[in-house]
Amino acid sequence: MKRSRSLAAWALIGPYALFLAVFGLAPAGYALWTSFVHDGAFSGVRNWSAVFDDYRLSDAAWHVGTYLLLWLPVLVLLVLSLALTLHARPGRFSSTMRFVYYLPGAVTGSAAALLWLFMFSPDASPFSPLLDLFDITSVTDALSGSTLIGILTVMGVAVHAGGWIVVLYGALNALPRDVLEAAQVDGASTWRTTWHIKLPMVRTYVAFVLISSFASGSQVFVEPTVLTTGAPGQISPTWSVNQLAYAYATQEGDFGKAAALSLAMLAVGLVAAWIVIKRTRMYATDDR
Amino acid sequence: MNRWGPGFPTHAALVLCGALLLGGCGSGAGGGDKDELLVWVDNTRTAAAQQYEKEHPDQKIRIVTIPPDAGYVPTKISLANRSKRGWPDLVFLANPAEAATLAADRFAYAAPLEGLVPGKTLDGFAPGSLDTCTFDGKVYCLRNDIAPTVLWYDAKLMEKYHYRAPATWQDYQKLGLKAAAEHPGTIVGAVNGKYGAGTYFGSSGCPTRDTLSLTKVRIDTAQATCTRVAEMLQPLAEKKAVTTVVPTDPAFAKLGSQNKILMLPGPAWFGDFMFKPAFKVPDGRIAAAPMPTWDGEDRSYSGQVGGGAFLISKHAGKRAKAAAAMATWLTTDTALQAKQPTYPAFTAAAAEWGKAKAKDPYYAANPVPVLTKAAAGLRPGFGAIRFEAEWQNSFNQTVGAATGGGKSLTDALSDWQKKLTQAAETNNYSVDQTAG
Numbered sequence: 001m002k003r004s005r006s007l008a009a010w011a012l013i014g015p016y017a018l019f020l021a022v023f024g025l026a027p028a029g030y031a032l033w034t035s036f037v038h039d040g041a042f043s044g045v046r047n048w049s050a051v052f053d054d055y056r057l058s059d060a061a062w063h064v065g066t067y068l069l070l071w072l073p074v075l076v077l078l079v080l081s082l083a084l085t086l087h088a089r090p091g092r093f094s095s096t097m098r099f100v101y102y103l104p105g106a107v108t109g110s111a112a113a114l115l116w117l118f119m120f121s122p123d124a125s126p127f128s129p130l131l132d133l134f135d136i137t138s139v140t141d142a143l144s145g146s147t148l149i150g151i152l153t154v155m156g157v158a159v160h161a162g163g164w165i166v167v168l169y170g171a172l173n174a175l176p177r178d179v180l181e182a183a184q185v186d187g188a189s190t191w192r193t194t195w196h197i198k199l200p201m202v203r204t205y206v207a208f209v210l211i212s213s214f215a216s217g218s219q220v221f222v223e224p225t226v227l228t229t230g231a232p233g234q235i236s237p238t239w240s241v242n243q244l245a246y247a248y249a250t251q252e253g254d255f256g257k258a259a260a261l262s263l264a265m266l267a268v269g270l271v272a273a274w275i276v277i278k279r280t281r282m283y284a285t286d287d288r
Numbered sequence: 289m290n291r292w293g294p295g296f297p298t299h300a301a302l303v304l305c306g307a308l309l310l311g312g313c314g315s316g317a318g319g320g321d322k323d324e325l326l327v328w329v330d331n332t333r334t335a336a337a338q339q340y341e342k343e344h345p346d347q348k349i350r351i352v353t354i355p356p357d358a359g360y361v362p363t364k365i366s367l368a369n370r371s372k373r374g375w376p377d378l379v380f381l382a383n384p385a386e387a388a389t390l391a392a393d394r395f396a397y398a399a400p401l402e403g404l405v406p407g408k409t410l411d412g413f414a415p416g417s418l419d420t421c422t423f424d425g426k427v428y429c430l431r432n433d434i435a436p437t438v439l440w441y442d443a444k445l446m447e448k449y450h451y452r453a454p455a456t457w458q459d460y461q462k463l464g465l466k467a468a469a470e471h472p473g474t475i476v477g478a479v480n481g482k483y484g485a486g487t488y489f490g491s492s493g494c495p496t497r498d499t500l501s502l503t504k505v506r507i508d509t510a511q512a513t514c515t516r517v518a519e520m521l522q523p524l525a526e527k528k529a530v531t532t533v534v535p536t537d538p539a540f541a542k543l544g545s546q547n548k549i550l551m552l553p554g555p556a557w558f559g560d561f562m563f564k565p566a567f568k569v570p571d572g573r574i575a576a577a578p579m580p581t582w583d584g585e586d587r588s589y590s591g592q593v594g595g596g597a598f599l600i601s602k603h604a605g606k607r608a609k610a611a612a613a614m615a616t617w618l619t620t621d622t623a624l625q626a627k628q629p630t631y632p633a634f635t636a637a638a639a640e641w642g643k644a645k646a647k648d649p650y651y652a653a654n655p656v657p658v659l660t661k662a663a664a665g666l667r668p669g670f671g672a673i674r675f676e677a678e679w680q681n682s683f684n685q686t687v688g689a690a691t692g693g694g695k696s697l698t699d700a701l702s703d704w705q706k707k708l709t710q711a712a713e714t715n716n717y718s719v720d721q722t723a724g
Contacts, residue, residue: 055710123538138539140480140532145689231534232358233481233680250363251674252715253394255370 028266035260047256051248051264060241063149067240068217070153075213079161080206083168084194098169102162112222116155117230143227143234155223160216164209171205172198207280214276215269221246241265324348325610328364328376330356333432333596336624340614347610356382358677362389365397377604377611384420384429384597385676391428392502392674392716399602400426404612409620416666417633421597423502423672428599430619431633435555435594436662437487439577440563443652445474445550453551453577457520460551460580467550468529475543476551477530479521479691481680482593484532487553489687490591490670491579492517496708497679499671506669506720507708509701516582518687518697525691532684532692541566553579555593556631556659564650576655578662589667595633631659638663675711682707 035047051057082101086094107115120142122128134150136142142151175198183193221242228235237251238244241261249258277283327349329337334353341349354360361379368374375397381387391398401410410418410427414434421429439460441453449471454460464476478484489496494514498506508514524530533540535554543549544567552558559576563569578588598615600608618624625637632638642656673679682704690700709719 054714056714121538123542138533139537140534140539144684144692229357231481231537233677233684234534236681236685237359237677250366251359251389251677253362253366253369253389255366 028263031259031263034255034258035263036256038256043256047254047260048264051257051261054244056236056238056244057241057261059236060238060244064218064220064240066149067152067156067220068214070149071156071217072210072213074153075157075160075164076206076209078157079164079168079209080199082161083165083172084198086165086169087172087198088190088194098162098166101165104158105160105162108222112159113226113229116226120151120227120230139230140234143231148224148227148235151227152220152223155227156217156220159223160213164213168202168205168209171202175201203280204282207276207282211273211276214272218268218272219265323607324350325378325607325614326350326352326376327611327614328352328354328361328379330354330380330382330596332356332629333380333618336618336628337614339624340617344614347614349614352376354380358383359386362386362395365390365395369395369397375601375603377601377607378615379599379601380432381429381597381599383676384431384595385672385674387421387429387597387599388423388499388502388672388674390599391423394716397599397602398428399600399604399608400428401430401600401612402426404600404608405430405616409616412620412635413633414635414638414663414666416668417595417663419666419668419670420592420595420672423499429597430615432596432598432619433628433630434633434663434666435557435592435631436590436659436666437491437553437555437579437593438590438655438658438662439551439553439579440558441551441575441577442547442549442569442573443575444573445547449550451550453575454580455578457516457580457582461520461524464524464529464551465527468524468527471550473543473546473548474550475529475531475548476524477521477553478533478535478540479525479530480532480534480688481684483535483554484688484691485680485683486591486593486670487555488517488521488591489514489683490593491553491589491667492582492591493589493667493669495669496704497671497673498669499673500720503717504720505671505673505712505717507705507712508721509705509708514701515698518701521691522697525697526694530691532688535562536566541568543567544569556662557594557629559651559655560629571650572652574650575652576658578658579665587665588661589665590662591667592670595630631663635663673712674715674717675708678711679708682711 036042036044038046082097086097117139119125119127120131120136121139122131122137122142125131131137131142134147136147141147179197179201180193183197188197219242220240224235224239224243228237238247242265245258245261245265248254248261325347327337329351331353334351337349337351341347341351354364361381361383365375381390387398389395405427413431414436417431417434418427418429421427421431439453445451446453449467451463451467454463460476467474467476477488479488485496492513494517495506495508495511496514500506521530531540531543533543535552535558544563549567549569554562559574563574579590581588598619600611600615604611619632620634620637622634622637622640625632625634626640626644628641632641638660642660645659646654646656648655686700686704686707687697689695690697705721709721712719
């Protein structure tokens with residue numbers, strides 16, 4: 001009995017474990033090895049110190065840090081409030097909106113580049129009055145200086161929010177009905193139910209959104225790369241940390257430095273995940 | 289967009305490493321056929337490559353169409369270097385500055401053309417056009433097309449306003465200020481990225497990318513060749529007679545449709561590929577004048593913004609001769625080059641190309657004599673560098689920002705110097721700031 005249960009468990013975990021090993025752990029291990037090799041010979045921490053001495057790293061880290069500070073709270077608050085609103089008013093409207101929120105994230109690659117450049121072009125965009133408000137009169141403006149970070153935040157939120165709204169909505173749907181009904185019987189208002197019952201119960205999901213979003217946000221790459229095509233030279237080719245890692249490998253042919261920086265980023269992501277897990281007691285089972 | 293598994297190490301580099309771990313990327317890996325020539329060209333050049341293939345049935349050729357994006361070829365070559373296979377024998381660079389990356393030790397991909405292409409052929413290219421391809425006295429690529437700058441202007445507007453195209457930069461400045469005062473909103477130039485840096489500073493001979501070798505570059509923005517440009521642009525920037533909007537921006541095209549572009553110094557291809565399709569300036573209005581001259585110089589020099597080049601692989605082995613033959617045909621065949629969209633680098637082909645262009649009804653006056661002179665007057669010292677993207681971006685962050693923000697352009701030059709020096713040193717150059 002016990003044997004067949006553990007077999008079933010392995011059958012379920014197996015494919016994921018395999019993928020994790022082949023596409024997660026093995027590349028990370030290979031990257032670790034690569035990060036200590038320079039021109040085919042073991043070179044100790046040479047690559048690592050070269051990366052941390054690079055003048056572009058502090059700029060990139062600053063950009064990404066600012067981006068996270070803006071994007072992460074906006075994303076989480078927006079996702080939470082929209083998911084809770086949709087859940088409080090179920091029905092046709094809610095399901096339509098879930099689909100609508102999901103749409104921006106479904107457009108990727110060069111199509112996304114065109115779409116977003118169109119959106120940020122005051123002469124073509126349906127949002128041009130909004131762009132006017134921020135004194136943006138051209139794509140060049142939109143991608144200059146401090147405006148860029150706002151643009152990236154808008155892009156990041158639009159692209160990522162939809163998927164998370166669907167996830168959180170699912171989580172809310174899975175909440176035990178008896179608890180919600182009991183609250184209703186006790187005369188709890190919608191607001192109280194949301195704040196004191198629904199929200200605490202989806203806490204771990206919010207933690208999950210935070211961890212995943214922190215990981216993808218700190219690795220922001222596609223958005224600045226895509227926007228660069230609209231106005232070459234306007235955005236630094238190493239605007240984000242991930243772009244710098246990419247430049248090491250592809251433009252400088254230095255895979256050692258690319259691997260070192262990638263691993264450093266992985267470490268940042270892991271530490272952030274560990275903090276979130278600890279703070280939200282994500283894996284705690286005793287108090288559920 | 290970033291829809292990999294949450295929390296997964298999704299780094300591009302890691303993914304690349306992962307792909308490599310699993311036995312190479314597969315794409316473009318040269319087949320087992322030792323005689324087959326592997327050729328990478330962009331979409332525009334594909335038809336020409338196919339024509340060559342058709343005319344040479346004895347030579348097995350595999351043509352792969354690649355995107356013209358900056359950085360694409362180095363990316364692919366770095367992967368081929370990693371897996372030690374899959375190098376193209378012949379590759380087209382839509383961004384010829386990448387020759388500096390591909391010829392350097394770290395990539396060790398580009399083959400010197402000595403013994404592959406005769407000196408007589410090399411002499412047929414526009415003077416100075418092969419500078420982009422030359423490091424330490426060795427030529428590493430053949431230019432396909434070049435993009436010398438000229439002074440484009442709207443002949444109809446000039447006539448209407450009773451202006452004349454300026455012959456000197458002093459007159460250019462005066463006319464710009466006059467136009468800005470008399471016809472607000474009118475612009476006479478663009479100070480952005482490669483368009484600003486290549487057109488104004490490149491044509492003036494300001495040393496921002498003067499490659500002395502593959503590892504040595506001369507950068508000195510304190511030179512008079514730089515400060516004279518900053519001083520000339522300063523009042524134009526203050527009166528908004530020059531814009532910092534990039535010419536590929538839809539907002540710039542709007543200036544064209546509103547008849548606000550009086551003059552625009554820019555590359556040879558601006559006529560056919562910007563004024564006509566993007567800015568939508570109607571037939572019979574646009575004309576070209578030589579780049580204005582500087583005080584103390586008796587001739588006009590042009591900067592460069594664009595163009596392409598063909599490069600041969602060090603790994604081509606016995607296919608090197610065939611690759612060189614194909615590259616030579618692609619760049620020098622007059623019948624072929626006469627039909628190509630942009631200005632041919634090979635002088636004899638350019639003459640043939642000019643015959644058709646001279647009759648183009650789009651222009652208010654035949655632009656060919658001006659273009660020909662511009663091609664023969666490329667300002668030296670504009671080399672291929674490994675920090676091309678930073679070169680453009682740092683220009684916008686310093687000189688461009690000062691132009692848009694009403695600050696001193698001369699002061700911005702020293703910031704540009706700092707950023708260029710940093711970028712150059714990070715890319716394994718030693719920076720020479722004094723040598724003339």
